[in-house]
Amino acid sequence: MKKIVLFASGNGSNVENIIQHFKNSKVIAVAGVFTNNAQAKVLEKAKNHNVASFVFSKNDLESNLVLQKLQSLQPDLIVLAGFLLKFPEHIIAEFPHKIINVHPALLPKYGGKGMYGLHVHKAVMENKEKETGITIHYVNEHYDEGEFIFQTSVNIEECQTPEEIAAKIHELEHQYFPVVVEKLLIPNP
Ligand code: GAR
Secondary structure: EEEEEEOOOOHHHHHHHHHHHHOOOOOEEEEEEEEOOOOOOOHHHHHOOOEEEEEHHHHHOOOOOHHHHHHHHHOOOOEEEOOOOOOOOHHHHHOOOOEEEEEEEOOOOOOOOOHHHHHHHHHHHHHOEEEEEEEEEOOOOOOOOOOOEEEEEOOOOOOOHHHHHHHHHHHHHHHHHHHHEEEEEEEOO
């Protein structure tokens, strides 16, 4: 059985979608949900699906606590699904090519520090982009700059608000993110 752990900071719709996707899987299991936000709705979602959760502070992430917890779980893949803090280099070094992130835009556009969630969609709207999309990529020591794994785009000419763009992006994420995770772990089923 391959093990994944999920990191999120907020609502956790992607986390819930990934948990549901692998619920009856005989080959991939969600071993835990990690969050830096004790108020995050993702915690309730993990609980509802009987998935263990772990709340940590920024300090825990930057010191050794989160690393130790990950080492005890030995995940095959660490999936950042709406995780808003910078992932620390000492954890990346311990899990080479085993940490992936979903970004709600077509990187390298609209990436980097401060570019998360609605901030991304507001910038996309202000620039009158005709399309946007999602990028799933490996995590390296620079925000949103790791090797791309998957991209797909969507037309947003009819969107009137950043929230409408966000809804389209969530649809793409929910459709593709679990499938990409699955393909990375089980390339030839
Ligand atoms: C997702 O759209 C994800 O791409 C984005 O946060 C949202 C979380 O939604 N991540 C980033 O912006 C990271 N830079 P969710 O909590 O409903 O899954």
